Amino acid sequence: MRFAHLADVHLGYRQYGSEERALDFAQAFKKAVEFAEEQNVDFMLIAGDLFHKKSEMDPVTLAQATVVLERTGCQVIAVEGNHDSTYFRERFTWMDYLSSQGLVVNLKPSFAGGEMEVEEWDGRSGAYIDVGDARVYGLKYYGMLTEKILDSYLPHVVGDGFTIFMSHFGVEGYMNIYGCINSERLHVHRERIDYVALGHIHKKYVEDDFIFNPGSLESCDLNEYRFEKGIFLVEYDGELSYRHVSSFYRPRVFRVIELNFEDYSSLRERLLRERGEGKEVVHLRISTDRNIDREKIEGIARETLNPLVLRVEVDYSRGVLQATNLSVSSRKEIERSVISAILKGFGYEDIAEEVLRLKELFVEGRIEAVDDIVTAIISEKVEEAREELKREEREFETAEDGEEEWRWWEAG
Template sequence: MHFLHTADIHLGKTYRTSTNEFERYEDFFRVLGRIVTDAIAEQVDFVLIAGDLFHTGQILPRTFARTIETLQPLKDAGIPCIAVEGNHDWIHRRDSISWMEALSQMGYINLLRPARTEDGGYRFDPFDPETGSGGHIEIKGINIYGLGYIGTQAGNHVARICEAVTTDNNLLLFHVGVWTYSPVEIGNMQPDEALPLAERFSYVALGHGHKPYVITTPEGRPYALNPGAPERVNFGEEKYDKGYFLVSVTDGTYHHEFRPTTPRPMLVVTANLDGSENAEQALDTFRNQITEQVCHLSDERRPLLEVRLTGRVAFHPFELGRERLRLALDEICSPLHLEIKNHLSLVTRSGTGEDIKRSLAEIERDVLGELISANSGYKERKDELVSLALAIRDQVLKGDIEGEELLGLLSREP
């Protein structure tokens, strides 16, 4: 018996403000296609997807069509794909069927979701292929239970999960992180809260955090594993290993092997422009420092690049605009997507001869504050509206936000 365990695919992710939107969009389908190909080549008994197949619950129809196209070879090979919902998959309008439910009803995945009892417990009903629903499925003697994302109180549910399982040879598919291992800040449980799962389940297939890790019992037995995301989803993941687990089961013992994938190169670089007297001098320094930091790239694919500007300069930071920096970077490495973090400080002289340092963030807040305060009706809420404007600006520049999310920011309670 052997199976493939992956998670956090994030299909549909792209940068909507970028001219290279489609190329980045395809990255996530390419990596899923590679995983499907590997699963067929290894003739696995099943594939596990531990949540966040999609980047958002409200996907585009073309994303659904591409998902079907990518999973079709797995279905044709007769390899079951068992999945649970992650926090990104969840559709908040429960009067509508989710895309995950649709995939399950069409037979491309077996979506596991438990029922709840009147006293707050769990009930893992057998999976029904006719309806595409259920909480438990048995494949070649292994009982697979599924539980999607249940939020920050996941640790409090462990006892009820274990109580609901009465079979042997159990595997749990669970979209949750474990503190000290998971890099995410929400949706985690403590290691001591997770440990009782080891008594009921031989293998706990985790998702949620995009960094791979393996958790062992005090005796040293691996029991909970998170493969991380196979593609780099966000900046901050540039140094994480990327891949999935290929797991074999022999006489009830699980042996895992981490299989690496080939994500698009992602770099976070810093340009220290301290002491620059003018924008031209700063731009020359910028070119030299960035070239030195990206010269080691051997991947022919255009990188995802985050640039951080630091230092005290004698010119207004606005002079070193995004377009000017982008043109310089196009000559150096032609990034597929660019994010600029401008932490430059403007140094001026006061009447007493003392240096006054003002960051770009401070200047932006002051300018926005003056514009908002010009309308007396907004003056009392100046700080709140400035923060809201900057939050919207940051999300739009990242190109990673849906229209509904922007409307949610704009429609916050006063």
């Protein structure tokens, strides 16, 4: 038995507003599926996030998925990731649409009267399917409810023959992102599960030849360009063997260039030395203590590097520290702007004032006050997380079984 395991395709992602980047994601998916077919796999697993947006589907993205899936000669089994479908109230997703067209088997449990039902795939819905000598169980993304859902779902898994459990969540310790659990919750079921197929974290990892995450096919974020990407090819003939493959596709090159600005002439010389093959995604980070012409900087960078995408970040923090001729209020305003810009990149711009105040307290040596602010920030974030969990639990408790989402389909 041989199968391919891929995840986090993110079709339709126009990264940086670039149409060519959207084509990169489509080409990566096409190449991965073609490669798997060439290896004569019996089936393929897509462990979530086939699409980048669960709504606002455009015809081109849907066509990219449809054309590739129509040409596959084996069964494609999938689950929904957080980018495919997040909310319980969504009755019919684009993954359901592909399933209704016979292009994928979209596995997920159903709920009747608040009780979970893990039923066999009947051609339109179900939580598990038998493919040859393997049985594949599937669980969609459930966010903060993942641990609660897992505790209800995994006891339903029957370990007869080669058993695969596929879902979309992360394992703690590999990346600190939302939607991760402790792997021990999976290991306690190892007697009944042979292979855990995951997605969500965009870099490859394997834990104890039991939990597998192939990584994304393309870089969805600047922080990911060094991650190992690809798919798993897995064989089972009484013993499990696997290999991680990325040679079928070359991801778009990301280049990060950091420099201290001296003058425009030396900037040009430095960038000429940094020039790659062109058509790369370039992040240019410049530190300076003076006012510079941003448009001129971008013009020099485009001329010398010929990038597909150019992102320029200017760090004036040195200027903030050295601007002794400015008034105290002016220095604080500049510093506040710099801190806000830095935090915005990580989604924490709403605590810029607190961070600025922390810096002042550290300088003053008032550690007790620092503790008070940190405690307040953490308490606020914990309360936000609790409110989010309560919202998801309310939606989960009111979710009906899967029949409703098919009613319009049958009526048509």
